[in-house]
Amino acid sequence: KKHNIPGLTISLVTADKIIWIKGFGYTDQNKSQEVNENTLVGLQSTTKTFTAIAFLRAVQLGYVKLDDTISQYYPNFFVKSRFAEDYSSKRLD
Structure with missing residues (x-):
């Protein structure tokens, strides 16, 4: 909220696999879609x-x-x- 970031994804990975992935928040300020493990982020x-x-x-x-x-x-x-x-x-x- 402090930096006006609507959402993010955190991933823990090794060289060959994803160990854990979770999305938090929304894809935009309008809260039109929740962030999930398939959300593309820059x-x-x-x-x-x-x-x-x-x-x-x-x-x-x-x-x-x-x-x-x-x-x-x-x-x-x-x-x-x-x-x-x-x-x-x-x-x-």
């Missing part, structure tokens, strides 16, 4: 977290290094900046 900015986790896993496995520059993997990558000529993954925020 992930918004959480995809940034998933990308960061996947990238850090690639670092752990030795596929990339945090200090490698982006242009090592994407030669046409360009960011107009007066502070750096090339960015490493540490600088992406």
Whole structure:
């Protein structure tokens, strides 16, 4: 209520199965439909977290290094900046 969020879904999952899933609240402010385990919801900015986790896993496995520059993997990558000529993954925020 404080942040005006009508509903949400919480899921506990492993690599291969859903352990628990439950919907709470409604799909919109008009309370036209309750949220359930089949309700599609937007992930918004959480995809940034998933990308960061996947990238850090690639670092752990030795596929990339945090200090490698982006242009090592994407030669046409360009960011107009007066502070750096090339960015490493540490600088992406």
